[in-house]
Amino acid sequence: MVAQILTIAQQKGGAGKTTLAAHLGVTLAEYDLRVAMIDVDPQGSLTHWYSIREKQAHLNLAPISFASCSGIRLAAEVDRLKKDHDFIIIDSPPHADTEARNAVRLADLVIVPMQPSPLDLWATQATLKMAKHEKKPVKMVLNRVNPQASLSQKMQEEMKGLSMALFGNRVAFASALLAGKGITELAHGSPASDEIENLANEILDYFGYEVEEERVKA
Numbered sequence: 001m002v003a004q005i006l007t008i009a010q011q012k013g014g015a016g017k018t019t020l021a022a023h024l025g026v027t028l029a030e031y032d033l034r035v036a037m038i039d040v041d042p043q044g045s046l047t048h049w050y051s052i053r054e055k056q057a058h059l060n061l062a063p064i065s066f067a068s069c070s071g072i073r074l075a076a077e078v079d080r081l082k083k084d085h086d087f088i089i090i091d092s093p094p095h096a097d098t099e100a101r102n103a104v105r106l107a108d109l110v111i112v113p114m115q116p117s118p119l120d121l122w123a124t125q126a127t128l129k130m131a132k133h134e135k136k137p138v139k140m141v142l143n144r145v146n147p148q149a150s151l152s153q154k155m156q157e158e159m160k161g162l163s164m165a166l167f168g169n170r171v172a173f174a175s176a177l178l179a180g181k182g183i184t185e186l187a188h189g190s191p192a193s194d195e196i197e198n199l200a201n202e203i204l205d206y207f208g209y210e211v212e213e214e215r216v217k218a
């Protein structure tokens, strides 16, 4: 089977693209799926995380293939990795520029993290427009949600029709990245870990996988 391409896109910086990419990649890899990640963001945050991860070989963390490249090289890189992987996760740069567009164009599913504020919702329109223009399905992810705030509920109503997963505001996501890990490796069973597993399961379900107690069947 050829890999499914998940592009994490959002023109707004700081929305949680790299955080989601890393944790989602680890979760899928822990399900024994063959995962590759590509960092197209020149800022290289995901690359930095992976370089820490590589140094933890003694921990037997779930294997992940990794590449970083420019937007121009992206299609060739995806082509190279497609045959031997189940999922390719692309972490794209902010700004709705050519690099992000290339990443969206290659996607089977575009994942758009967004913080629950009207400003972020408005700033997300360019990314949604880009995905629509490229005729790509979108999954929005509300990130850093405060359970006390009713705003997210209101925003969910405003965003009807778009499938959605929720992430709380949790320091544990950053702590895991600092250790080169995903949250499912650092604190399996924690609320943060459950949140990323929920998203992973939604994505697997979307692509027709059967999810059975953390094992998947194509």
Ligand SMILES: Nc1ncnc2c1ncn2[C@@H]1O[C@H](COP(=O)(O)OP(=O)(O)O)[C@@H](O)[C@H]1O
Binding pocket: 010, 012, 013, 014, 015, 016, 017, 018, 019, 020, 045, 143, 144, 167, 168, 169, 170, 171, 173, 174
């Ligand atoms: N759910 C979350 N809870 C707490 N902090 C988060 C969460 N998601 C992201 N962050 C933090 O927000 C900042 C921006 O996240 P990042 O993943 O780098 O966004 P982007 O890649 O979109 O620029 C980082 O400091 C990250 O640790």
Ligand SMILES: [Mg+2]
Binding pocket: 017, 018, 019, 041, 045
């Ligand atoms: Mg980033």
